[in-house]
Amino acid sequence: MTDKRKKLKRIGVFTSGGDAPGMNAAVRAVTRAALANKLEVIGIRRGFQGMIEGDFIKLRSSDVSHIMHLGGTFLQTARSTEFRQEEGRAKAWSQLKEAGIEAIVVIGGDGSFAGALEFSQEYDIPFVGIPGTIDNDMYGTDYTIGYDTALNTVVEAVDKIKDTASSHGRIFFVEVMGREAGQLALKAGIACGAEIIFLPEIQSEEKELELFLNKGYKQKKHSGIVMVAEGDSAGGAFKIAEKVQKEHPEIDVRVSILGHMQRGGNPSATDRVAATQMGVAAVEALLEDQKSIMVGLKNEQIVHVPLLKVVKMNRGIDEELLKIQQVINSVL
Numbered sequence: 001m002t003d004k005r006k007k008l009k010r011i012g013v014f015t016s017g018g019d020a021p022g023m024n025a026a027v028r029a030v031t032r033a034a035l036a037n038k039l040e041v042i043g044i045r046r047g048f049q050g051m052i053e054g055d056f057i058k059l060r061s062s063d064v065s066h067i068m069h070l071g072g073t074f075l076q077t078a079r080s081t082e083f084r085q086e087e088g089r090a091k092a093w094s095q096l097k098e099a100g101i102e103a104i105v106v107i108g109g110d111g112s113f114a115g116a117l118e119f120s121q122e123y124d125i126p127f128v129g130i131p132g133t134i135d136n137d138m139y140g141t142d143y144t145i146g147y148d149t150a151l152n153t154v155v156e157a158v159d160k161i162k163d164t165a166s167s168h169g170r171i172f173f174v175e176v177m178g179r180e181a182g183q184l185a186l187k188a189g190i191a192c193g194a195e196i197i198f199l200p201e202i203q204s205e206e207k208e209l210e211l212f213l214n215k216g217y218k219q220k221k222h223s224g225i226v227m228v229a230e231g232d233s234a235g236g237a238f239k240i241a242e243k244v245q246k247e248h249p250e251i252d253v254r255v256s257i258l259g260h261m262q263r264g265g266n267p268s269a270t271d272r273v274a275a276t277q278m279g280v281a282a283v284e285a286l287l288e289d290q291k292s293i294m295v296g297l298k299n300e301q302i303v304h305v306p307l308l309k310v311v312k313m314n315r316g317i318d319e320e321l322l323k324i325q326q327v328i329n330s331v332l
């Protein structure tokens with residue numbers, strides 16, 4: 001039998017964009033899968049910025065021991081403005097050539113994939129992407145690394161907020177991350193029993209909120225949680241709460257912005273397993289001579305999706321979950 005696998009000697013791996021719990025598990029899986037296939041692995045520190053600066057470290061198996069349970073990314077990450085310039089990318093290319101890196105696994109969101117795609121169109125180097133962002137907003141995969149952990153972090157925080165909300169009879173506006181996508185807010189809102197969920201993808205929440213305040217809160221319920229995705233067009237939790245306070249001065253309103261705590265913490269088992277599946281699949285894909293693709297998960301099976309599609313298409317909101325939320329909250 002002839003070995004059709006691509007002859008690679010050395011690959012690079014890096015994390016990019018916002019960190020997400022499970023990125024370390026993905027780096028570990030890429031490293032171990034590569035070493036199992038007799039490839040050398042170079043960790044590129046601080047994303048594209050580290051690539052420009054040649055901030056590389058050789059990864060041995062022992063270098064990725066005891067990291068899979070840790071949040072953040074031990075390779076660190078960055079949002080590099082220099083890489084957006086042709087000059088920056090040229091510097092990155094010469095660093096990669098000098099280090100003998102022949103193919104790369106990029107772990108990040110669609111902004112990072114757009115950078116990788118542009119780079120691979122200018123220079124001859126294959127990239128395979130692993131979706132890593134707490135937003136779970138990427139086209140072509142059911143799942144992005146970090147989402148499950150962030151979701152559980154939000155649920156734990158809101159459960160605590162609910163205790164104080166019901167003790168004081170208050171309405172809390174809880175803002176969760178998601179500049180352009182409401183997946184995290186939607187699922188967290190369902191899991192926490194939020195009365196209303198403000199999402200960037202939907203415009204009708206203000207009417208629902210008014211209905212809840214007048215018919216639900218004032219007549220039946222004595223506290224409430226309004227979940228707000230930070231990118232919602234109403235302007236975020238503070239703005240919505242301010243408006244409600246003005247229009248209903250008798251209601252006791254509070255705001256809680258969960259912020260970057262959502263990105264930290266030990267990855268959940270789901271994130272560790274998904275990261276490991278995708279890490280191994282990414283190395284396999286490079287050995288199969290694939291380029292400019294993302295490895296994703298659909299119905300828990302690995303899929304390959306062209307990076308071009310991932311960066312161009314929108315995942316959109318989960319309509320089924322949206323319907324469920326509307327049914328549950330239609331009874332005031």
Ligand code: F6P
Pocket residue numbers: 018109133134135177178179180230263
């Ligand atoms: O994309 C992940 C994410 O956490 C978004 O939900 C959030 O809007 C953004 O990153 C925040 O980015 P930064 O940490 O750079 O402020």
